[in-house]
Amino acid sequence: MLRFVIRRLFWAVPTVLLVTFLVYVAIRLGTDPLASYLRINQRASPKKIQQYIEFNGLYEGAGGYVRGYFKWLGGFLSGDWPRSIKGTREVWPDFKYSMFNTLRLSGIATILGVSIGLSLGVFVALRPGSLRDSSVNTAAFVGLSIPPFVSALLLQMLFAVYWSRWFGESLFPTSGIYPPGHQGFDLVLMLKHLVLPVTVVAIQVIAVYTRYMRATLLEVLNSDYMRTARSKGISERRVLVRHALRNALIPVVTVAAIDIGAILGGLIITENVFSYPGLGKFFLDAYGTGDFPQLMPWMFFFTVLVILFNLLADVSYAWLDPRIRLG
């Protein structure tokens, strides 16, 4: 088991390097970091331009790309990050700020979504084909089919425009994490600003987990060992919890880890609609302006995240299922 983990970690490192290299190539080709820099800093001196090229390793040619990648990687890993093209802002503080914002948003949404989703899934799997099963299933289905930006738009419309019209005051703010110009830390205000974005992300999470838990649990409930358990005359509750749920959670947990990508996608869109200054907005802004020094750290971070979650999924699956752990 330990060997398994070590082997996967071992493979993870070259995978991260390879993927980030490909991303590096794609971004350099597609967004042309030099042109973007020049576009923003139109009166930059030749010396500054040369500095920019050097610092970011923007060498030409195939060999240059490889050299450039390693130059960038060296700088990245040693903490010596080039500054953003926008007025030489440091990248790390903005990145850190965005990261914490996104963590807050995704953390709350995930915890809420997963617990509600799993419970709902169990709740309806116990009575397949019943009215409550069809209604919850349909609701989850609809939730899945509504793209996050649509629900975000609709919620924005409801709360930003109409609520105040109907009720004379605004209930849930629809942008940012604090009202503009606000200083310092205010828990209530922060929570109020989180309500709408969290709702949008949570809807997706709930929909996915409800359906998945339901499907997995139904399959488990039809297994032969469920029949054996029942033939023992043990209480239905025990049959459910110790046999069905326990075995159903294994695939759900693994899929959950891998599904992170889809949830993150919805997150990025949601942040944009609500002008929430998180990693999603960070990426879209950086991509839009072709801000190479901002984009690369973001891509690296996300690549590591994705590969790490994949690894986590594999490891937890191996650990939870004794057939794999000892097989």
Next chain:
Amino acid sequence: MADVIQPQLTTDDDSEGLAATSISPGKLAFKRYLNHKGAVVSAVLLAVMVLFVILSPLTARYGVNESVFPAVKDGPRNDFLTPRSIAWFGTDDIGRDIYSRLIHGLRVSLVIGLAAAVFSTVVGVTVGSVAGLKGGLFDDILMRITDVFLAFPFLVALLVTRSLLVGVEWLEPIVGKPSSVRFVIVLFVIFGWMGVARLVRGQILSLKEREFVEAARALGATNFRIVAKHLLPNSIGPILVALTTAVAGAIVGEATLSFFGYGPQPGAGQTSLGLLVSSSKQALLPGFWWLVIFPCGLLVLVTLCINFIGDGLRDATDPKLDIGGH
């Protein structure tokens, strides 16, 4: 004891002297599909929508770039009109009828969705079959690559791939300009085939150890024949489901791209469902609700219908759901 529970389907000989009917798997699947009410309703709805689109010369009341009435100086304005008899869903910023534009836009989006799905499926089925049948290094590499790609957030991967396609100049004659419909379709195909390939590979892996494959091999069938005549027809269910998911995915994907301004600009006033939805962003604050509700509503409706149909197909082709009342 599964064999005790399935109804016993009789053979052709009349040795029992019974007039029992035997039923083909296709008909059985159709019956199962009909059991899924959401899928049936969705199929009907979708058919109606497609009909509207095909008959657009008749169903659309105005051209895609045509304003409901010319706005003359000092005369009545034609922009941002609320829904009324001359414009059922209201008008946009330059006086065009939303209802008609929705029909035209839906046509573009449906074409993108269908084309992307069909091509992804073709590529995915081919690659997946080879990987599943041959195995070995090819299969391993495929799995690793798709693992990483599929785990990335959709939008990010899409945008990065888009950069790549844009940056490599000599690709332009093949993939078209970044704002063309062709480009968007290519983009989705580059993404979409991976999911289908994995699915087909999984199916082939589970089927290829079955006896009927061994039998075919013993009769000297080539690999190609085995795949084409035996393995693929038995995987038709999951492939169909994957196809519908791909269509829905492409339509939503196009809308998402357009939302951020990276979608297709079909030019000459043409529009897509995604563009219509994205233009609703500005309509929020001033309160032009019809610019938001109708495009978003249609998008959700189309996605929902396609997803339901996919769900119905999954039920229809899944033999495990055969027993009793579902």
Next chain:
Amino acid sequence: MGEVVLSLKDFRVSFKTLLGEVQAVRGIDLEVRAGEIFGIVGESGSGKSVTFLGMMGLLPKSALIGGSAEIGGTQLVGASKATMRAVRGKRIAMIFQDPLSALNPTHRIGAQVVEMIQSHTEMSAKQAMTRAIELLDIVGIPQPTVRARQYPHEFSGGMRQRVMIAIAIANEPEVLIADEPTTALDVTVQAQILEVMQRIQAQLGTAIVLITHDLGVVAQVADRVQVMYAGRAAERGIVDDIFSRPSHPYTLGLMRSIPALAGERLTPIAGSPPNMLYPPPGCAFAPRCEYALPICTQSIPDLRPFGELETACVRAEELQLGVVAHG
């Protein structure tokens, strides 16, 4: 033979399916006596497993059960959940065909036995585990203390089936129903399992219902046997009597199509089992029977005494198949 422990009267099971109502069991009467091994023989689809699964309440909800099934004064058809829970695992226990899928892959073997013990006794965890290890020893599992901590996939097929038997006899039930216990096993292992079952019968006095399609198995260990076809009984009697002088054409056909019993020529039975959506009128075997006459299809025949056995063939006296078998 002892007194009757389990009795079925006009027991019926049918399934609601998309294509209509499948009549799997169409009126079965039988009695199981204390301490005997009662064999139930038939092809797939004869309803032999469904009868007992239905009696135990282990069929899916689409199954409709009718008639009567009594164990020592307790009626099982239509019984409450509490009643069924008290009977299952305590008065009637069941083992199934495929021990790999019948055992929960994520629970240790010891725990699965303990679960059976604790659901019907007041033993502490420690006491139950001690008893579990004892049981594993009784069924012939070497190093029971060590093996109790292992998982099902770490056992061989034969060992797994022994574990299932251990679980089944944990609470010393009056009846043990063995549903195709040897079908998934090698011939040599089969013999071992049958030997275990005979030991159980001798030492604990448990009545065993042995459901199988394998006449050889029945011939080896069963005391009495009932032959089933298309949801009805064809004939019933002491094993030696049935095999030496079968009265029903189906039994004769079965014996002729098995190498060990057929002698020189193997003669398969023409045709195939009937479609239980539309069972044939009268005797279900008539369409395939070489001795069928119009009288056979007039009404569904019941079991009636015929010499030493009971038979459902209306022409038994005329045919005297017992003589034919050895003719």
